[in-house]
Structure formats: C-alpha cells, structure tokens
Amino acid sequence: MSIFKKIKGTFQLLKTIDLDQLAKLNEKIDLSDAIKNLGELDERQLKGLMKMLTTKAKKGQHQLPPIDGDFYNLDLKLSKEDRDIQLQVRNFMEDEVKPLVNDHWNRAKFPFQIIEKFAKLNIAGIAYEGYGCANKSFLLEGIIAQELARVDVSISTFFGVHSGLAMGSIYLCGSEEQKQEWLPAMQRLEKIGAFGLTEPNVGSAVAGGMETTCKRIDGNWILNGQKKWIGNATFADVIIIWARDEDSNQVKGFLVRKENPGFKAEKMEDKMALRIVQNAIITLTNCSVPESDRLQNANSFKDTAKVLQMTRAGVAWQAVGCARGAYEAALKYTKKREQFGRPIASFQLIQNHLVEMVSNLTAMQTLCFRLSELQDQKLLTDEHASLAKVFCSMRTRDVVGRAREVMGGNGILLEYDVARFVADAEAIYSYEGTKEINSLIVGRAITGYSAFVN
Known part of the structure; x- marks a missing residue:
C-alpha cells in the first residue's frame, strides 16, 4: 500500500x-x-x-510491533528526498513486482512488462552526473539495491547489471561520444545493457587468464571466445565485452551490439537461483566490432577493476536486501502461525532464531551504510568493498537458513517467499568475487603479504 x-x-x-x-x-x-x-x-x-x-485489542492482549527490518532506524539518517525515493522504490516492488515474482521465478521467465513502469522511477545511473542521471549519492544507490532485493534478488541483479556494470563501464571508460549515444537511453531503460567478463574455463579470474581475444584488422576489431553467466544478455541491446588484445596482451572493452555479426547469446537453463535473471553463454566467432565501439578509456585490466570496485558495494547491499526480505517474511509468519494454541513467535527457541537474524541483518546494514559513505567521500578501496562482500554474503546465508528453519516445511514453498531467498543467497555468495578471493584481498591489505598464487 x-x-x-x-x-x-x-x-x-x-x-x-x-x-x-x-x-x-x-x-x-x-x-x-x-x-x-x-x-x-x-x-x-x-x-x-x-x-x-x-485495531481494537482484545482483552489481555498488547499491540504487536510492526514488522520492520531496520532495527537501528538507519532510514532516519536519510534526507527526506532520499527517503521518498526509497519508499517509491519499495512501493513499486510491493505493488508491481511482488504479485508476479514467484510465478516468473518458477518458470524462469523475465517480467518484461515491468520495465516501462520501472523506468518511471528514474533511478538508473542514479549516482552518475549528467546524461539524464540524477547525480545522487552512492549511499542512495545502495539503499535502492537493498529495496529491490528485499522483494526479489533477480530484479535487483537485472538492475545492478544494467545500471551498475553496463552503464558504469561506459560512464568510467567510454568516450564522450559513446556516453552521449548510450547513457541517456539506458538511463530511461529504452536500451538495456549487459556486462561480459566471466568465462567458462576461468570464471572471473580473468586478470591473468582471459581467453576471449581481440585483434585489430583493417580498422575493425575481431573478437573470439566465450563468456558465461552474463545476465540480461539474451535481450540486451548492448553488451560490454572484455577481451585480451593479441598484440599488446592488455585487456580492452567493447560495446558489442546484439546485431553484430559473429555474436550469439544462448540462455542458460536449469539454474537453482536467480531464475528470473536471463543469464547467457555468449559465443563470439570472428565478431567484428568497429573502432568507434571500443571503450576508448579501457586499456588494461585496472580499468575493468575500477568498474568492479564501484559496483561491489551494491552487491553487498543486495545481500542485505535478501536477508531483510527473508527476515521480515519469517517474522510475519511466526506471528501468524500458531502451535499449541499460541503464535510460535512467543516461543523461546523461535525468538532466539529471530534475534540472531536481526543481529546479523543490523550488522550488515550498518557496515554497508558506512561503506557507501566511504564511496561518496571517494575513500573506497578494494579491500573495503571486499570485506563487505565477504561478511554480508556469509551472514545472509545464515539469516535465510534460520528464516527457512522457523517456517518448518512451509519454508521450502515458493508461496512463503523464503525459499527464493534461500536459493538466491547462494548466487550472491559466489558472484562479484567468491568469498575466498575477496578474503585474500582483505588479507593482503591487513597483513601486507599477498597470498594469491601466481
């Protein structure tokens, strides 16, 4: 409502x-x-x-507190304008997305009918300046990621790929002409973007082992190779493809359009998580891309890493949203579900689980809040983002597991929502760098020694 x-x-x-x-x-x-x-x-x-x-309380009853996953009232730290945007996103997700999400998740279909209404929120590229973007804070961008994931992590991932990874690559690495061509249309969701970095054989460990290659021939670039797990790629208008230059051995970025000859995207089937996200395996076979579609300011993997650092905070916020959605669904359930003539929320063991959940959730929220403040202050480092990704993805697993537990057998049914969060938490745990890789980034920062194996 x-x-x-x-x-x-x-x-x-x-x-x-x-x-x-x-x-x-x-x-x-x-x-x-x-x-x-x-x-x-x-x-x-x-x-x-x-x-x-x-509500008229029955004799002997007291008023129950509202179901709210913001236990430390972090929303009070937002400006009224930012709070209004947060609530607009929440209402959109509750009114437009929640009624259809279980059906689409079950069928592994994307609800394309929401895109036009989604665009009216005017939140794509919200932290960027110019090109129709709102030039708001990265904190608000994180809050939005949380609100989207609170209802469905798949929709949050669709938006994060489009607004963060795809638009972010053009914003950070594109020429002015490329920005003018793509960013305004992408901000309005008239054009949809995808981001192709991960590969079948090496996963995301492409800094030193990228197999997709590019070579300049007669003024064009010829791309060959494969990408895997590329969200939005089955229907995106533009896919950011990262490839290793055969001549310089440096990583370069390209704006590959869906109609480019030699480009093929095949939908990945039978996923247990993020089933609404249309992931694809991309095959590039002598795919020809003009020099004008090479990202002009992407000349090494360090440029790719700038995009990943900017968006990793958003993934940590997604984990928060996933945990919050599961916690609120579980809390609501325990207040209504009765056993032995009493709501199970009144039982000691159930309350213990709920307190563990809200403790983890609150720790995640406060960590991410500070992380986004550092990003807005231009103080964000790789290790800051990696620590948030490690902690939040681990704690989310714990929260969704306890949420499923307090719901008993009903916890595995889609109609109670928590089953989706349990499955989707596994995807969050792995993408944007696994727990182990992000741990080594933090470990290197605090010890001064690199434990990466060359």
Missing part, C-alpha cells in the same frame, strides 16, 4: 468522528498542526499509527 493510500485511510477514519467528539479532540490538540504533521510521517510511522487507530 502506498503512503498516499495510508493518508487517505487516516482521513477517512477522522470522518467517522462526530462534531462533539471533534470539538473535544480539538480542545486537547491543535488539529490543523496534527494534520500537517500527519502528512510528514514516513511509511513506517504511518503504518504504526494506522494500526494503533484501527
């Missing part, structure tokens, strides 16, 4: 009060100020107020 519907409901409630009651109420409070303040309440506060006004 949107914030406007909640306000309307409150006014309808006030209409039921007769004039004598209204006069007595006005003697105690200034109704004009009360109505003004009512309009300034956020969604969480309005929800609590509406519940208090409309």
Whole structure:
C-alpha cells in the first residue's frame, strides 16, 4: 500500500468522528498542526499509527510491533528526498513486482512488462552526473539495491547489471561520444545493457587468464571466445565485452551490439537461483566490432577493476536486501502461525532464531551504510568493498537458513517467499568475487603479504 493510500485511510477514519467528539479532540490538540504533521510521517510511522487507530485489542492482549527490518532506524539518517525515493522504490516492488515474482521465478521467465513502469522511477545511473542521471549519492544507490532485493534478488541483479556494470563501464571508460549515444537511453531503460567478463574455463579470474581475444584488422576489431553467466544478455541491446588484445596482451572493452555479426547469446537453463535473471553463454566467432565501439578509456585490466570496485558495494547491499526480505517474511509468519494454541513467535527457541537474524541483518546494514559513505567521500578501496562482500554474503546465508528453519516445511514453498531467498543467497555468495578471493584481498591489505598464487 502506498503512503498516499495510508493518508487517505487516516482521513477517512477522522470522518467517522462526530462534531462533539471533534470539538473535544480539538480542545486537547491543535488539529490543523496534527494534520500537517500527519502528512510528514514516513511509511513506517504511518503504518504504526494506522494500526494503533484501527485495531481494537482484545482483552489481555498488547499491540504487536510492526514488522520492520531496520532495527537501528538507519532510514532516519536519510534526507527526506532520499527517503521518498526509497519508499517509491519499495512501493513499486510491493505493488508491481511482488504479485508476479514467484510465478516468473518458477518458470524462469523475465517480467518484461515491468520495465516501462520501472523506468518511471528514474533511478538508473542514479549516482552518475549528467546524461539524464540524477547525480545522487552512492549511499542512495545502495539503499535502492537493498529495496529491490528485499522483494526479489533477480530484479535487483537485472538492475545492478544494467545500471551498475553496463552503464558504469561506459560512464568510467567510454568516450564522450559513446556516453552521449548510450547513457541517456539506458538511463530511461529504452536500451538495456549487459556486462561480459566471466568465462567458462576461468570464471572471473580473468586478470591473468582471459581467453576471449581481440585483434585489430583493417580498422575493425575481431573478437573470439566465450563468456558465461552474463545476465540480461539474451535481450540486451548492448553488451560490454572484455577481451585480451593479441598484440599488446592488455585487456580492452567493447560495446558489442546484439546485431553484430559473429555474436550469439544462448540462455542458460536449469539454474537453482536467480531464475528470473536471463543469464547467457555468449559465443563470439570472428565478431567484428568497429573502432568507434571500443571503450576508448579501457586499456588494461585496472580499468575493468575500477568498474568492479564501484559496483561491489551494491552487491553487498543486495545481500542485505535478501536477508531483510527473508527476515521480515519469517517474522510475519511466526506471528501468524500458531502451535499449541499460541503464535510460535512467543516461543523461546523461535525468538532466539529471530534475534540472531536481526543481529546479523543490523550488522550488515550498518557496515554497508558506512561503506557507501566511504564511496561518496571517494575513500573506497578494494579491500573495503571486499570485506563487505565477504561478511554480508556469509551472514545472509545464515539469516535465510534460520528464516527457512522457523517456517518448518512451509519454508521450502515458493508461496512463503523464503525459499527464493534461500536459493538466491547462494548466487550472491559466489558472484562479484567468491568469498575466498575477496578474503585474500582483505588479507593482503591487513597483513601486507599477498597470498594469491601466481
């Protein structure tokens, strides 16, 4: 339910009060100020107020607290404008995506009908400057990633690939002409992007072992090789392909269009996680790309790494959203599910699981909040992003596991949502660098010794 519907409901409630009651109420409070303040309440506060006004407690019962995964009220640190954007995204996900997500997840289909409405949120490339982008904070970008993943990690991944990896590659590494051609249309979601780095034989460890090659011949670049796990690639208009130059041995980036000769994208089937994401195996067979579609400022793997560092914080926020969605679903379930004549939320062992969940979730939220502040202050390092990815992906596994546990057998049914979060947490654990690789990045930073095997 949107914030406007909640306000309307409150006014309808006030209409039921007769004039004598209204006069007595006005003697105690200034109704004009009360109505003004009512309009300034956020969604969480309005929800609590509406519940208090409309719920008549049974004799001997007390009011239950609202279901809210923001235990430390980090939303209060956001500006009103940023909070409004957060709530717009939340309402969109609740109203437009949640009703259809289980069906599409089950069938491994993407809900293309949401893209037009998604575009109206105006959040693609939200942290970039110019080209129709909002030039907001990376903190807000992270909050948005959390809100998307709170309902469905697949939709969050679709958006992160498009807005973060694809748009980010062009924003950081493209020429001005390339930015002007692609970024405004991608910001409006009229053109969809994908990001092709991971390969079948070496995974994401492509810094020293990239097998996809490029060679300049007669003014064009000829690309050969394969990419794997490339989200959005079955329907993207442009795919950022990273390839090793046969002559210089340096990594270069290319804007490969879906109609380029020699380009082929095949949908990957039978995934147990992120089933809505349309991952593809890309095969490049003498794929010809003009020099004008080479990312002009991508000349080594260090340039690729800049894109990955910028987006890794978003993946940590995705883990937070996944954990929050699972926790809130489990908490709601335990308040309604009765055993031995009582809600199971009143049992000690269930409460222990819930507290473990909210403890992990709160630690993840506060860590990511600080991580995004560092990014906005231009102080973000690889090890900062890697530590967040390591910690959040591990803790998310714990949260979703406990969420499934408190729901018993119902925890494996899609209709209760947690089963999706359990499966999708496994994908988050692996992509954007595994736990082990990110741990070695942090280990090198704190010890001064590199444990990577050359």
